[in-house]
Amino acid sequence: IEIEAILREALKTDGFKLLYQPQVDLCSAEIYGFEALLRLKDHNIRPDQFIPVAEDTGLIINIGRWVAKTAIEQFARWREKGLGEKTIAINYSSKQLRDKDFIIYLTQLTKANKVKPELIEIEITESILLENNNETMTFLAELKEVGFKITLDDFGTGYSSLNYLTYIPVDKVKLDKSINDKFLNLKNNRVMDSLILLAHSLNLKITAEGIEEWEQYLQLKRAGCDYIQGYLFSKPLESTEAEEIFNHIF
Numbered sequence: 001i002e003i004e005a006i007l008r009e010a011l012k013t014d015g016f017k018l019l020y021q022p023q024v025d026l027c028s029a030e031i032y033g034f035e036a037l038l039r040l041k042d043h044n045i046r047p048d049q050f051i052p053v054a055e056d057t058g059l060i061i062n063i064g065r066w067v068a069k070t071a072i073e074q075f076a077r078w079r080e081k082g083l084g085e086k087t088i089a090i091n092y093s094s095k096q097l098r099d100k101d102f103i104i105y106l107t108q109l110t111k112a113n114k115v116k117p118e119l120i121e122i123e124i125t126e127s128i129l130l131e132n133n134n135e136t137m138t139f140l141a142e143l144k145e146v147g148f149k150i151t152l153d154d155f156g157t158g159y160s161s162l163n164y165l166t167y168i169p170v171d172k173v174k175l176d177k178s179i180n181d182k183f184l185n186l187k188n189n190r191v192m193d194s195l196i197l198l199a200h201s202l203n204l205k206i207t208a209e210g211i212e213e214w215e216q217y218l219q220l221k222r223a224g225c226d227y228i229q230g231y232l233f234s235k236p237l238e239s240t241e242a243e244e245i246f247n248h249i250f
């Protein structure tokens with residue numbers, strides 16, 4: 001109940017903020033885009049703790065809308081400052097499927113801010129496919145139809161099935177840190193090579209998440225991975241910090 005009260009208060013009093021973690025393009029060594037990550041301004045409560053509460057209480061619907069609005073307005077602000085256009089990825093919870101007008105809301109936001117929908121990536125997790133299959137497929141098809149990109153987050157954890165990848169309209173998979181930690185070493189590197197080949201064979205881009213070491217980076221680059229996100233390049237940043245490294249080449 002305490003976290004629920006904090007979330008309600010935060011919605012009313014502008015108590016949330018987004019941090020932005022760079023995703024680096026391994027070909028150009030430039031920042032390709034940012035993942036928006038939600039934080040409470042005045043509390044040291046991690047999203048792992050408060051997102052489940054938001055989901056159980058239904059607050060995730062208004063929070064999800066706040067995240068989308070803030071991220072898309074930030075995109076437009078960066079463009080207006082002359083920094084350029086980079087993708088923004090936002091996390092989407094399966095509990096947001098109850099928000100029937102979410103795609104209309106997203107579309108209005110992109111129109112109002114003159115943002116191309118293809119520069120907005122919606123990160124879903126596999127759990128969405130287990131829970132509400134028909135509803136999910138309709139949602140994903142509509143997202144694609146209006147031009148948004150879809151990323152399958154936390155790939156390799158949970159119930160990853162090759163089958164999902166062939167029938168859901170995803171553009172990209174994000175390899176979870178646990179998978180990278182397990183398979184990015186000399187003994188297991190052929191597994192990583194195969195995962196990247198698999199993604200590319202299915203016409204998917206691939207991001208490796210939670211990369212902290214140069215050795216991992218070099219191995220991923222050799223294997224043809226598309227993008228890297230991790231502390232090696234940057235932790236999640238305040239928007240003003242993100243501006244400072246916006247066009248940095250790593």
Ligand code: G
Nearest residue numbers: 036037038039046047048051067091092093
């Ligand atoms: O930022 P951090 O790595 O601590 O995030 C922990 C978890 O919280 C991640 O699984 C991430 O997907 C989730 N998360 C962060 N921000 C959001 C958000 O805006 N919406 C949803 N649904 N989940 C988020």
Ligand code: G
Nearest residue numbers: 091153154209210211212229230231232236
């Ligand atoms: O949405 P997702 O489950 O992918 O959330 C990504 C989470 O991973 C965020 O909470 C972010 O803070 C965290 N993260 C990002 N890069 C690293 C990293 O290099 N190491 C670790 N330990 N965590 C990371």
Ligand code: G
Nearest residue numbers: 026027028029030214217218221222249250
């Ligand atoms: O060394 P190699 O030719 O593989 O480098 C290819 C690209 O990878 C370079 O353009 C560079 O940006 C990046 N890179 C490789 N190693 C490093 C490194 O140690 N530091 C940084 N900042 N970039 C590196």
Ligand code: MN
Nearest residue numbers: 035091123153
């Ligand atoms: Mn994510």
Ligand code: NA
Nearest residue numbers: 153154176209
């Ligand atoms: Na992840």
